[in-house]
Amino acid sequence: GDSVTQMEGPVTLSEEAFLTINCTYTATGYPSLFWYVQYPGEGLQLLLKATKADDKGSNKGFEATYRKETTSFHLEKGSVQVSDSAVYFCALRSEKLVFGKGTKLTVNP
């Protein structure tokens, strides 16, 4: 069945560091890919999405490119802030929405 694998955390960075959170997927067909973010004590919010190969999703300085050849959707940000501290979930949606296990990011001042 469909599955998502993302790098295990936790990830701890200093402010203004470069962020990469790896995500790879297995799916039949052509899924849409998503990154969701969960801030402490809150529900999940859509961060960005891409619906077809080579699409780049972007929001709030975060980017991810749908790479069909490597079945990947890695999340990147050039300069993280303390306010980016959260749990990040990679997900795909084909027949249903399937989540990775989440990666906790902590950004220190």
Next chain:
Amino acid sequence: EAQVTQNPRYLITVTGKKLTVTCSQNMNHEYMSWYRQDPGLGLRQIYYSMNVEVTDKGDVPEGYKVSRKEKRNFPLILESPSPNQTSLYFCASSLRGRGTSSTDTQYFGPGTRLTVL
């Protein structure tokens, strides 16, 4: 404001005492779903509903029931809660359901933290 609401946000109960967690959305979405979030396991789908009076099991449906009598509401029912149902629960909705609607964004409620003693 477009949103998904859940109540209660926090609940501590005892084994075997029936409880209901309510979920409501104001976006006229057809598709609604319940997930549980557990450390190291991510989010797992419990039940989903494609539309009114249409519900189906997700990946971990045991011990749960749902109903969809109205489009906006999708309550989660635990008839006889057990400690292994201690978890963080999220309701979500999207405009349409599965398959060809794969581009639809799911909107999540704020979560309900349930503790079963």
